[in-house]
Amino acid sequence: MLTDFGIILLFIIAGFALLGVVLGVGRLLRPDNPNPEKNSTYESGEDPVGNANVQFNVRFYVVALIFVLFEVELVFLFPWAVVFGREDLIAQTEGRWGWFALAEMTVFVGILALGLAYAWAKGYLDWVKPKPHVSQFDSPVPSELYEQLNERYAGKAGKGMEEKSNQLP
Amino acid sequence: MYPIILLSFLGIVVLFLGFAKSKAILLPATLLFLAVALVGNFVEWNQGTIIYFYNMLAVNNLTLAFNGIVLVSAFMIVAMTRGFQDDDEAQPAEYYAIMLFSLVGAFMMIGFENLIMLFLGLEILSVAMYVLTGSDKRNLRSNEAALKYFLMGAFATGILLFGIALLYGATGSFTLTGIQAYIGQGNPSYLLYGGLLLVLIGMLFKVSAAPFHFWTPDVYEGAPTIFTAFMATIVKTAGFAALFRLLSHSFTGIYDYWWITLAVITVLTLLVGNIIAVYQDSFKRMLAYSSISHAGYLLIALTAMTPQTENSILFYSMAYSVATICAFGVLIPLAREKAMTGKPRETYEAFNGLARNNPLLAFVLTVSMLSLAGIPLTAGFWGKFFVFGSAAERGIIWLLVVAILMSAVGIYYYFRVIMAAYMKEGDTAEIRVAPFYKIVLVTATIITLLFGIAPGLFTGLV
Numbered sequence: 001m002l003t004d005f006g007i008i009l010l011f012i013i014a015g016f017a018l019l020g021v022v023l024g025v026g027r028l029l030r031p032d033n034p035n036p037e038k039n040s041t042y043e044s045g046e047d048p049v050g051n052a053n054v055q056f057n058v059r060f061y062v063v064a065l066i067f068v069l070f071e072v073e074l075v076f077l078f079p080w081a082v083v084f085g086r087e088d089l090i091a092q093t094e095g096r097w098g099w100f101a102l103a104e105m106t107v108f109v110g111i112l113a114l115g116l117a118y119a120w121a122k123g124y125l126d127w128v129k130p131k132p133h134v135s136q137f138d139s140p141v142p143s144e145l146y147e148q149l150n151e152r153y154a155g156k157a158g159k160g161m162e163e164k165s166n167q168l169p
Numbered sequence: 170m171y172p173i174i175l176l177s178f179l180g181i182v183v184l185f186l187g188f189a190k191s192k193a194i195l196l197p198a199t200l201l202f203l204a205v206a207l208v209g210n211f212v213e214w215n216q217g218t219i220i221y222f223y224n225m226l227a228v229n230n231l232t233l234a235f236n237g238i239v240l241v242s243a244f245m246i247v248a249m250t251r252g253f254q255d256d257d258e259a260q261p262a263e264y265y266a267i268m269l270f271s272l273v274g275a276f277m278m279i280g281f282e283n284l285i286m287l288f289l290g291l292e293i294l295s296v297a298m299y300v301l302t303g304s305d306k307r308n309l310r311s312n313e314a315a316l317k318y319f320l321m322g323a324f325a326t327g328i329l330l331f332g333i334a335l336l337y338g339a340t341g342s343f344t345l346t347g348i349q350a351y352i353g354q355g356n357p358s359y360l361l362y363g364g365l366l367l368v369l370i371g372m373l374f375k376v377s378a379a380p381f382h383f384w385t386p387d388v389y390e391g392a393p394t395i396f397t398a399f400m401a402t403i404v405k406t407a408g409f410a411a412l413f414r415l416l417s418h419s420f421t422g423i424y425d426y427w428w429i430t431l432a433v434i435t436v437l438t439l440l441v442g443n444i445i446a447v448y449q450d451s452f453k454r455m456l457a458y459s460s461i462s463h464a465g466y467l468l469i470a471l472t473a474m475t476p477q478t479e480n481s482i483l484f485y486s487m488a489y490s491v492a493t494i495c496a497f498g499v500l501i502p503l504a505r506e507k508a509m510t511g512k513p514r515e516t517y518e519a520f521n522g523l524a525r526n527n528p529l530l531a532f533v534l535t536v537s538m539l540s541l542a543g544i545p546l547t548a549g550f551w552g553k554f555f556v557f558g559s560a561a562e563r564g565i566i567w568l569l570v571v572a573i574l575m576s577a578v579g580i581y582y583y584f585r586v587i588m589a590a591y592m593k594e595g596d597t598a599e600i601r602v603a604p605f606y607k608i609v610l611v612t613a614t615i616i617t618l619l620f621g622i623a624p625g626l627f628t629g630l631v
Contacts, residue, residue, distance in 0.1 A: 111181065114181055114185075118184060118185070121188060
């Protein structure tokens with residue numbers, strides 16, 4: 001007879017075995033033509049090595065937030081599933097227990113699904129935002145004036161920038 | 170318990186109403202939902218103490234009365250939010266939904282029976298407040314305030330959780346009755362004292378008592394004024410209801426241990442709030458320090474912890490909330506009119522000549538300032554009277570002396586506003602206020618005066 005830790009050991013072994021099987025099947029089936037882009041850590045194109053003080057695309061956070069939400073939901077589903085299937089409770093309530101538990105979980109998942117629907121309707125699930133919000137501004141100053149100004153000060157500004165960049169370590 | 174479920178559901182409804190083409194429906198819908206929640210709240214009136222959700226929440230007349238104060242304050246504040254409709258960048262559906270959700274957190278704090286519920290309620294309320302503080306996305310001040318509030322609030326929450334963990338370690342229970350039973354056995358472990366101290370720090374941060382008040386002026390000043398009013402009234406009421414519930418239900422057994430700590434914090438809060446408020450030029454910052462000083466007065470009642478404490482905290486919260494809503498309510502149209510010239514003018518000068526320009530606003534402002542200062546015939550006077558009375562009953566005279574001296578200091582900075590409104594010449598254009606807005610302000614003023622003349626009407630209720 002297995003002890004409780006024996007079961008955990010079996011679980012670990014089974015986990016590794018399953019991983020090996022899945023990766024092995026993938027290896028046999030997929031075409032094999034690697035390139036540097038594919039071999040980088042994140043397929044999203046973020047540089048894995050470098051200064052941490054760079055600007056991330058803010059949409060990563062939105063996607064990550066929505067992902068975490070549903071991941072946590074899944075964590076809550078596990079203990080619920082254990083109580084849901086309790087045969088003694090079902091027998092005690094003549095079967096009403098199952099429906100009650102199911103209804104409770106439907107409310108919970110339903111509220112989270114509403115949240116997803118909200119994010120969807122607001123367009124946060126689209127990676128490329130279809131309609132960038134451009135603020136219209138009618139300037140009383142004609143645009144030629146700006147161009148003249150730019151041309152006149154182009155040289156000076158350029159110099160300033162160079163001096164500044166030289167000062168940097 | 171009903172308003173918790175109602176507002177959780179109706180908040181989602183408001184969120185989805187935001188997809189409608191016209192934003193005009195949002196304000197009446199939110200007001201209707203708040204009214205429904207108010208009715209739902211008093212369904213359980215006079216039914217004794219009811220425990221919900223396996224010892225998680227308790228409902229009795231006191232929690233219902235606090236819920237009522239919070240709901241009525243929220244109703245008045247929401248009624249003053251017409252400005253969202255003119256602003257293209259504003260997201261009124263989200264603001265209203267977050268406000269309704271935050272009220273759910275406030276109810277949990279008011280009626281918690283289990284410390285987990287206290288934590289949950291506090292977080293629901295706080296996270297909503299962080300978002301609302303930063304809701305004016307184009308305003309750098311608002312962004313800074315939100316970040317500051319969030320970082321410091323997260324720390325305070327961490328400290329609170331640490332305290333709850335220690336309390337659990339000492340007593341083996343999260344429930345108020347469990348902790349009380351443990352203390353009743355005598356010889357409590359040192360973990361209990363440490364845990365109580367950390368929980369107190371976490372809670373006192375939220376109600377902005379000194380020395381945990383540093384976020385208050387910056388956050389109050391940076392947040393959009395309407396949300397500052399929300400923060401100043403609802404968070405404070407819920408915070409003090411929770412503190413009272415925690416201390417009175419669980420920790421009366423070790424009163425000798427915590428009262429002196431609380432008394433020192435009270436004196437510090439009174440001194441810091443009132444004395445720094447004198448030096449402010451901005452009305453909004455002055456109100457922030459004034460809210461710190463009012464936290465100090467409320468703490469007096471907690472420190473005394475007599476049988477009258479619950480009534481005095483209830484009355485004081487009501488008087489303070491109504492007067493603060495009036496004060497911010499007068500500031501909003503004033504600051505908007507003057508914003509044409511650039512930044513919103515929130516200094517005392519904004520009130521110059523208000524009496525000639527708009528006598529109604531000047532009167533509302535005067536009554537609210539008198540109430541905050543604690544002048545007789547306003548609700549604020551009776552609030553202070555009851556609070557000081559509970560301290561006198563306990564016999565903490567030195568605390569009383571400090572408090573009375575500090576309320577004398579308070580009269581100076583509250584009267585500066587009245588002087589600006591009545592005695593100085595202003596150069597402003599006429600200030601117009603929507604009729605609905607006027608009704609809210611006048612109602613709040615009537616409440617202040619009514620309970621100032623006949624406080625028994627309110628204290629007789631609970």
